[in-house]
Amino acid sequence: MSSETDVAVVGAGMIDFGELFEQSIDDMLAAAFRDCLDDVDKGMSPADVDAAWFGTIDIADNASSGLGLSHPTGLFEMPVTRVENACATGSSAFRSAVESVRAGNTDVALVAGAEKMRDSAAGLIEGAALDQVWRGRGVTMPAFFGLRATRHMEEYGTTREQIAKISVKNHENGAKYPHAHYRFTCDVDDVVDSPQVTYPLNLYDCCPVTDGAAATLVVSEDVVDEFTDDPIWVAGSGLSVDSFERGNDESLVGFPATEQAAGQAYEQAGITADDIDVAEVHDCFTITELVTYEDLGFCEKGDGGAFIDSGEPLLDGETPVNPSGGLLAKGHPIGATGVAQVNEIYEQLRGEAGAVQADNDPEYGLQHNIGIGRNATGSVSCVNILSRQR
Amino acid sequence: MFEPPYTRTRAANERLRAHECDACGWVSFPEQPQFCKRCGVDASWSETRLHPRGTVRSYVVQQRLPEEFETPLPLAVMDMPQEESGEPARVYGLFTETDPADIEIGMEAEGVFRRVFDVAGLPIHSFKFTRPRGDRL
Ligand SMILES: [Zn+2]
Numbered sequence: 001m002s003s004e005t006d007v008a009v010v011g012a013g014m015i016d017f018g019e020l021f022e023q024s025i026d027d028m029l030a031a032a033f034r035d036c037l038d039d040v041d042k043g044m045s046p047a048d049v050d051a052a053w054f055g056t057i058d059i060a061d062n063a064s065s066g067l068g069l070s071h072p073t074g075l076f077e078m079p080v081t082r083v084e085n086a087c088a089t090g091s092s093a094f095r096s097a098v099e100s101v102r103a104g105n106t107d108v109a110l111v112a113g114a115e116k117m118r119d120s121a122a123g124l125i126e127g128a129a130l131d132q133v134w135r136g137r138g139v140t141m142p143a144f145f146g147l148r149a150t151r152h153m154e155e156y157g158t159t160r161e162q163i164a165k166i167s168v169k170n171h172e173n174g175a176k177y178p179h180a181h182y183r184f185t186c187d188v189d190d191v192v193d194s195p196q197v198t199y200p201l202n203l204y205d206c207c208p209v210t211d212g213a214a215a216t217l218v219v220s221e222d223v224v225d226e227f228t229d230d231p232i233w234v235a236g237s238g239l240s241v242d243s244f245e246r247g248n249d250e251s252l253v254g255f256p257a258t259e260q261a262a263g264q265a266y267e268q269a270g271i272t273a274d275d276i277d278v279a280e281v282h283d284c285f286t287i288t289e290l291v292t293y294e295d296l297g298f299c300e301k302g303d304g305g306a307f308i309d310s311g312e313p314l315l316d317g318e319t320p321v322n323p324s325g326g327l328l329a330k331g332h333p334i335g336a337t338g339v340a341q342v343n344e345i346y347e348q349l350r351g352e353a354g355a356v357q358a359d360n361d362p363e364y365g366l367q368h369n370i371g372i373g374r375n376a377t378g379s380v381s382c383v384n385i386l387s388r389q390r
Numbered sequence: 391m392f393e394p395p396y397t398r399t400r401a402a403n404e405r406l407r408a409h410e411c412d413a414c415g416w417v418s419f420p421e422q423p424q425f426c427k428r429c430g431v432d433a434s435w436s437e438t439r440l441h442p443r444g445t446v447r448s449y450v451v452q453q454r455l456p457e458e459f460e461t462p463l464p465l466a467v468m469d470m471p472q473e474e475s476g477e478p479a480r481v482y483g484l485f486t487e488t489d490p491a492d493i494e495i496g497m498e499a500e501g502v503f504r505r506v507f508d509v510a511g512l513p514i515h516s517f518k519f520t521r522p523r524g525d526r527l
Pocket of ligand 1 (some may be wrong): 411412413414415416426428429433
């Protein structure tokens with residue numbers, strides 16, 4: 001494996017997430033790309049880019065191929081590939097770019113993700129396959145994740161209040177994060193008393209519907225010096241799929257796909273979960289983050305409630321999780337979500353995360369997405385690990 | 391008069407027909423499979439039938455849905471046993487005619503034949519679940 005090229009992140013850009021009716025997907029992508037180029041320490045121009053990966057599930061039907069990125073950015077006469085992998089779309093696009101650079105095929109790769117969520121709310125309902133018989137029959141997103149919450153409470157004694165604490169934590173972080181869609185704080189009572197969406201989940205257990213775009217630049221070790229003296233390295237990556245239909249009881253209280261993807265990423269990085277200092281994980285719903293603590297190995301199976309009680313994932317805790325406010329506060333523009341998470345880990349490891357900077361001098365940071373697909377029976381997870389040391 | 395996808399799954403929807411992997415015993419429902427989803431083998435399959443009384447493994451109660459759906463709408467992950475021996479199939483089940491407060495993990499639920507929805511004005515029938523008669527709290 002020594003012939004592989006080391007891969008560095010040298011730039012991160014994003015727009016303020018929110019309800020952005022005045023911006024098209026092209027507007028959002030161009031702004032995120034410009035912000036990303038401007039972020040490169042020694043500068044970068046579009047002509048430096050050799051290849052690009054574009055993450056979008058195209059929920060508003062306006063991007064369909066790699067051309068959806070070429071048009072707003074002017075990146076033509078090069079490989080541009082659209083990636084779609086449910087809610088792991090952005091992280092899968094990042095992983096695809098990293099693999100190309102690692103293999104020696106690309107020196108400078110752009111990863112861009114974008115989603116116009118507010119233009120077409122119906123897409124979410126269709127995506128949940130409400131009209132299928134048996135498989136995915138009447139299953140919405142809150143139902144898919146809520147099923148894990150009901151079972152987790154029954155099997156492990158996890159409390160409603162412990163689940164609510166995830167929302168309290170992430171909104172507290174989001175209130176300090178300049179790009180977040182929602183910048184309010186709430187307490188456990190606010191979450192528990194908010195309107196019920198799908199028992200056992202309430203409104204404040206759910207991420208908002210948000211427009212957004214983000215971009216990241218990854219380069220090979222051969223050219224990294226041209227762009228920065230302070231790169232962040234990609235230490236490992238993993239991706240896996242699974243389905244609860246396969247009969248594994250763990251899939252009723254979590255997501256085996258996350259365990260599998262994390263296992264691949266830890267192995268490639270040569271580390272364990274204990275080495276992770278800061279993480280951006282998929283909190284589309286509060287319960288998703290709680291079970292992800294367990295699936296990533298931050299705590300034992302069943303101990304997710306105790307883990308949030310301990311304060312370890314708080315911003316001033318031992319392993320801050322979702323310093324950016326997570327999907328719950330920042331928003332979840334699907335194609336952009338994973339890219340923005342990578343960006344946040346990059347800034348955390350560079351010590352440039354401002355008001356939400358982890359104060360534990362982080363060496364290793366982890367980014368995680370979990371998505372659902374195939375009529376709401378399957379899940380796909382992607383995990384990427386960044387490191388300050390090469 | 392069924393659209394093609396519903397024609398293909400009609401035996402599953404209407405008679406609970408399923409298929410058991412001869413290599414590992416995993417039960418596929420409603421699809422008629424070729425490769426096994428659990429053991430990955432290009433398996434041979436034995437036709438089997440599910441019993442309409444299954445067990446709730448987890449559940450939610452959906453409150454916010456498009457207006458063509460009744461709410462509150464309970465939904466469960468069910469294990470449905472085979473009529474004969476072998477492993478159960480793990481499937482989604484919509485509930486009907488059941489007070490959400492009466493649903494709990496581990497309870498048995500009875501599949502009853504109901505109109506599930508319409509396609510182009512034509513009704514599609516399949517099973518929904520209820521708390522079994524004579525089993526009221
Ligand atoms: Zn098998």
